[in-house]
Amino acid sequence: MFSNLNHVGLNITRNKVQLVEVVREASKFCLENVNEHIFNEEFDFNFEESKIISILQTSLNLLTSETLLKSKNISVAIPLSAFNVFEIPYEPSLSSNALKEHLKWEFSILFPMLNSDDFIIRSMQLTNRNNEKRLLVIGLSAKLVQAIHKFCITNNLVLKYIDNSHFAFVSTIALNESKNSLSIYLCSACCSISSYLGKRLHTTKQIEVLDNNSLISSVNSFIENQNIAYDEMFLASDFEIDELKIGLEAKLGISVKVVNPFTNVPTSESFIQNAYFLNTPNSFSAAAGICYRKI
Numbered sequence: 001m002f003s004n005l006n007h008v009g010l011n012i013t014r015n016k017v018q019l020v021e022v023v024r025e026a027s028k029f030c031l032e033n034v035n036e037h038i039f040n041e042e043f044d045f046n047f048e049e050s051k052i053i054s055i056l057q058t059s060l061n062l063l064t065s066e067t068l069l070k071s072k073n074i075s076v077a078i079p080l081s082a083f084n085v086f087e088i089p090y091e092p093s094l095s096s097n098a099l100k101e102h103l104k105w106e107f108s109i110l111f112p113m114l115n116s117d118d119f120i121i122r123s124m125q126l127t128n129r130n131n132e133k134r135l136l137v138i139g140l141s142a143k144l145v146q147a148i149h150k151f152c153i154t155n156n157l158v159l160k161y162i163d164n165s166h167f168a169f170v171s172t173i174a175l176n177e178s179k180n181s182l183s184i185y186l187c188s189a190c191c192s193i194s195s196y197l198g199k200r201l202h203t204t205k206q207i208e209v210l211d212n213n214s215l216i217s218s219v220n221s222f223i224e225n226q227n228i229a230y231d232e233m234f235l236a237s238d239f240e241i242d243e244l245k246i247g248l249e250a251k252l253g254i255s256v257k258v259v260n261p262f263t264n265v266p267t268s269e270s271f272i273q274n275a276y277f278l279n280t281p282n283s284f285s286a287a288a289g290i291c292y293r294k295i
Contacts, residue, residue: 006032006071008157009291011165011284012078013238014043014188017059018287020261023070023268030268032070034277034284035063045082045144052147053154060155067272075161076148077168077290079187080206084119084139086110087126087203092133099123103137111139118142127200136204138164161293166192166204169236171289172261175199179231182254184219185286186237186244191215193222195230202226216247223252230254236285261288 005024010017021033037059047055088106090099103123104116119139126134145162152159166185175181175196183194191209195202203226207218223230233256235245245256260281265288267273276284 006073007160007291007293008069008071008074009168009287009289009293010074010076011168011238011287011290012043012056012076013165014079015039015238017043017056017063018284019060019063020284020287020291021069021071022265022291025268028266031262031265031271031277032268033067033271034262034274035067036276036284037062045078045141049143049147049150052144053151056148056151057154067270069157072156072158073160074152074157075159075163075290075293077163077165077286078144079190080164080166080185080192081187081190082140082144083164084111084114085204085206086137088135088137090133090135103135106137107139120145124201127197127202129197136201161290163290163293164192165238165286166194168287168289168293169259169285170194170234171292172236172259172285173234176231180228182219182223182230182233184233184235184248186215186235186239186241188238191218193219195222195226195228197228202228212244212247215244216251219248220251232257234259236282238283238286241282258282259285261285261292265292 007022009020016036016038018036019033022029023032103121107116107121120142121139123135123137126136128134149159169185170183177198181196185192190206192204192206194204205222209215233254235241235256235258245258248256261284262281
């Protein structure tokens with residue numbers, strides 16, 4: 001019953017793995033499955049390959065014990081803390097090969113204890129009001145990517161995308177070309193803030209999560225440093241964020257939207273509503289967002 005049109009999104013955190021699946025029914029994509037599994041121990045993205053595959057396999061077996069997958073394609077979101085991220089100015093005249101070497105050099109300077117050859121390094125152009133040419137550079141362990149890829153092959157799944165949970169979450173947001181927006185995503189260990197001018201990424205920052213008060217203060221400092229009037233803010237997390245939403249709105253005076261990633265996706269005929277779908281949809285924003293990349 002596998003189909004190339006169907007797609008599974010996994011969000012792997014340090015504490016759990018979440019699954020969202022969409023399937024094609026009657027010329028439209030429908031929600032097929034929403035589920036999560038809590039790990040017995042904290043997941044370390046530096047685990048040995050065999051252990052990573054074993055943990056993911058056990059999780060997938062449990063997640064699909066009642067609802068079998070109908071998808072051949074799968075994409076994976078992982079926390080921003082698992083990536084090495086930085087911003088740099090760049091010269092647009094550089095050839096693709098020259099830029100690739102330059103990024104590796106910058107990586108080795110910023111992370112001298114790491115070997116750039118052990119990482120998959122990608123970049124994207126950032127938008128700027130001052131016409132400065134800047135890149136967001138992201139490095140991810142090649143061994144981690146290989147482990148996830150082997151896990152997919154073992155289960156006859158085709159790996160489409162690997163991305164950080166925050167960028168995955170943004171796939172569920174309707175950014176407005178005429179508005180400046182903030183996107184905030186919280187994991188158990190860190191928080192990332194992204195600034196968007198219209199629909200284009202302007203800058204992003206990762207901060208440590210201590211408590212709501214310190215987080216609100218950090219977001220406020222971020223806004224002050226950008227000197228941008230933001231029209232709206234989007235918020236998602238792996239855990240409960242009602243108090244944070246109230247605190248952010250009171251401190252910043254900006255409307256905070258807690259995203260329900262399932263609002264605009266119809267359910268399939270075989271979909272079984274569950275507590276995750278009904279009570280904690282926001283916590284599945286990353287799994288849903290990476291899943292929707294295929295739609």
